[in-house]
Structures are given as C-alpha cells and as structure tokens.
Amino acid sequence: MTPIPMDQGLLLAAALFFVGLAGVLARRNVIFILLSIEIMVNAAGLAFVVAGSRWQQPDGQLMFIFILTMAAVEVSLGLALVLRLYHNFRSLDVDRVSNLKG
Amino acid sequence: MQITFYISAAVAVVATLAVITRYNAVHALLYLIVSLLAVALIFFILGAPFIAALEAIIYAGAIMVLFIFVIMILNLGPQAVRQERAWLKPQMWLGPAALALVLMGELVYLLFSGGQSGQSGAPVGAREVGIALFGPYLIGVELASLLLLAGLVGAYHLGRRGDAAVVVELEEAAARDAEAPAVSALSAGQTEGGDAR
Numbered sequence: 071m072t073p074i075p076m077d078q079g080l081l082l083a084a085a086l087f088f089v090g091l092a093g094v095l096a097r098r099n100v101i102f103i104l105l106s107i108e109i110m111v112n113a114a115g116l117a118f119v120v121a122g123s124r125w126q127q128p129d130g131q132l133m134f135i136f137i138l139t140m141a142a143v144e145v146s147l148g149l150a151l152v153l154r155l156y157h158n159f160r161s162l163d164v165d166r167v168s169n170l171k172g
Numbered sequence: 173m174q175i176t177f178y179i180s181a182a183v184a185v186v187a188t189l190a191v192i193t194r195y196n197a198v199h200a201l202l203y204l205i206v207s208l209l210a211v212a213l214i215f216f217i218l219g220a221p222f223i224a225a226l227e228a229i230i231y232a233g234a235i236m237v238l239f240i241f242v243i244m245i246l247n248l249g250p251q252a253v254r255q256e257r258a259w260l261k262p263q264m265w266l267g268p269a270a271l272a273l274v275l276m277g278e279l280v281y282l283l284f285s286g287g288q289s290g291q292s293g294a295p296v297g298a299r300e301v302g303i304a305l306f307g308p309y310l311i312g313v314e315l316a317s318l319l320l321l322a323g324l325v326g327a328y329h330l331g332r333r334g335d336a337a338v339v340v341e342l343e344e345a346a347a348r349d350a351e352a353p354a355v356s357a358l359s360a361g362q363t364e365g366g367d368a369r
Contacts, residue, residue, distance in 0.1 A: 074177050074218060082181045082214070086188055086207075093192030101197050101243065105204055109188055112231065116211055123218040128300040131223045132309050135301075138230055139316045143323030145235050149242045150330035156246055160350065 079120030086113035100155060100162050104148045111141045176278050177217050183271050184210035190267065197243050201236060202268040208232040209275055216282070222298035 086109060093106030115137040122130015152162070159166055187207035194200040208231045215224035305313060 074174060078177070078181075079214075079218065082184065085185055086211075089185070089188045089192060097192065099197070101239070102192065102200065105197075105200060105239070106192060108204070108231075108235070109191065109207070112208065112211060116214070119215055119218060119220050119223055122296070123220060126219075126294060126296060128296050128304045131220050131296060131301050132305055132312070134220075134223050135226065135305065136312055136316060138226060139319060142230065142235060143319055145238055146327045147323055147330065149238055150327045152242055153245065154330055162246070 074123075076120060076124040079123075080117055083113045083117035083120060086110075086116065098163055098165055100152055100164050103164065104145065104152070107148075108141065108145065111137060111144070176282060177214060179274065179278055180210045180213045180217065183207075183274055184214065187268070187271055197239075199264055201239055201243070202264070203271075205232050205236055206268045206271045206275070208236075209272065213275055213278060213282075216279075219295035221295055222301050 090106045090109030090113060093109065094103055097103055097106065115134040118130040118133040118137070120130070122128065122133075155167060156162060184207050187203045187210060190203040191200045191207060194203065208227060212224045212227040212232070215221075215227055
C-alpha cells in the first residue's frame with residue numbers, strides 16, 4: 071500500500087481551482103459565477119485536506135470544516151443577493167449591474 | 173490503490189469542466205454534485221472519512237439544495253412546468269449518471285477490498301478531529317459561530333421586503349428600465365434621456 075503522493079493531490083486542487091477561476095472570468099450569469107466560486111473554495115479545502123493527510127494530522131480537516139462554514143454563509147448571502155438582484159433588475163447578468171462603474 | 177485516486181481525480185476534473193460550460197443552471201448543478209461526490213471519494217482515499225461525509229452531506233446536500241431553491245424561485249411563471257420538462261430530458265441525465273456510476277463502482281471496490289486498507293496510511297477519523305476542534309481550535313469554533321450569526325442577520329436583511337430609500341430608488345430605476353423599450357418605440361428623444369440617466 072503506497073500512499074498518494076502529496077504533489078499529485080495539490081496538482082488536482084490547483085486544476086480544480088483554475089477551472090473555477092476560468093468559470094468566474096468567462097461566465098456572466100451570476101448563478102454560474104457563484105457556482106464557480108464554490109468550485110474554487112472547495113479546491114482550497116481539498117488542498118488543506120491533502121496537506122493534513124500528508125502528516126497524518128487533523129489540522130487540515132479542521133481547516134476544511136471552517137472553510138465549509140464560510141462557504142455555507144457565503145452561499146446563503148450570495149443567493150439572497152441574487153434574489154435581490156433579480157427582483158430589482160429582472161436579469162441575472164452581472165454586466166447590467168454597473169451603476170457604480172462611474 | 174492509487175488508481176482509484178486517479179479515476180476520482182479524472183471524474184472530478186471532467187465534471188467540473190462540464191459545470192462551467194453548461195448553458196443551463198440545472199444541468200450545471202447535476203455535474204457539480206458529481207464533482208463534489210468525486211472530491212468526497214478523494215477525501216475518503218486520503219484517509220479523511222469524516223470530511224468525506226461532511227462533503228457529501230453539507231456541500232452536495234445542503235448547499236446545492238440552496239442553489240436549486242433559488243433557481244426554482246427565479247423561474248416561477250406559466251412556462252415553468254414546460255421549462256422543467258425540457259430541462260430534465262432523459263439524455264441530460266446520461267452524463268452525470270455515467271460519472272456517478274464510475275464513482276459508485278470505485279466506492280464498492282474500496283469498501284469490499286478491505287475497507288480502510290484503501291486509504292493512504294492510517295485514517296484520521298472523527299475522534300481526532302473532534303478532540304482537536306474543541307481543544308486548541310476552540311477559538312475558531314467561536315469565530316465560526318460569529319460568522320454564522322453575521323450571515324443570518326445579513327440574509328434576513330437582504331431577504332426582507334425593504335422599505336429603505338435606496339431600495340425604493342433601485343426599484344424605480346428598474347421600473348424605468350423596463351419601460352424604456354416601450355418608450356423608445358414611441359419617441360426617440362425620451363429614449364436618449366433614459367440612456368443618459
């Protein structure tokens with residue numbers, strides 16, 4: 071039984087993170103932007119768990135629990151903002167919400 | 173046993189790529205759930221079974237249900253039923269179902285090939301995590317509770333039918349935006365005024 075090499079786990083976390091980043095940059099629908107942010111947060115948590123499993127310590131898993139809490143709060147607030155946005159603008163396109171652009 | 177890690181990683185990356193390339197939010201959610209389950213299986217392989225359960229329950233369960241709720245709320249209307257039937261065409265289930273079947277085969281293989289022996293090294297279970305969480309990391313738990321309270325208050329404030337001046341102003345702006353196409357059909361001058369605003 072050979073353990074999973076740490077760099078491969080981190081490589082997977084980086085790949086997932088950059089897929090999420092590409093989603094944030096490419097999509098203009100605010101629901102998809104929130105989904106991509108979820109992907110990025112999850113990839114960061116994966117990196118923590120990989121590092122924790124490398125040294126057989128529970129600290130990485132603890133960080134994942136805190137990240138999970140943060141993601142739940144972020145999603146509930148983000149979706150409340152999405153409802154607000156749709157109620158006010160009748161659209162989910164973030165480019166329409168550019169009143170502060172100046 | 174490393175092969176299970178690579179298969180799960182491939183499923184996670186493929187499903188995540190599918191998430192950001194779908195046009196339909198419900199299809200993207202199906203693929204995202206598969207991606208999160210693949211990451212949960214990776215956690216199990218890495219020796220973190222408690223975190224794997226949390227990932228499946230909270231991420232793939234609770235948070236995705238929030239997304240489903242919002243998508244369904246935003247699509248209320250007379251065409252909602254027709255739209256939902258069009259969304260959930262049988263062939264749309266094929267991709268996520270195939271990926272999920274790969275994951276299930278892996279899980280069955282891991283469970284029946286000696287359970288914990290599929291993981292790298294000794295697993296760090298819920299016992300160690302709990303001892304560390306309520307020992308040296310107690311201040312983190314308290315801060316998480318503060319964060320949750322702030323989220324609760326913020327979500328309540330945002331979800332309320334606000335009567336603040338800013339909200340009224342935004343609603344008036346939205347109403348004017350909605351009227352703008354009709355006005356432009358009547359008179360070009362008023363449309364220019366609307367655009368300048």
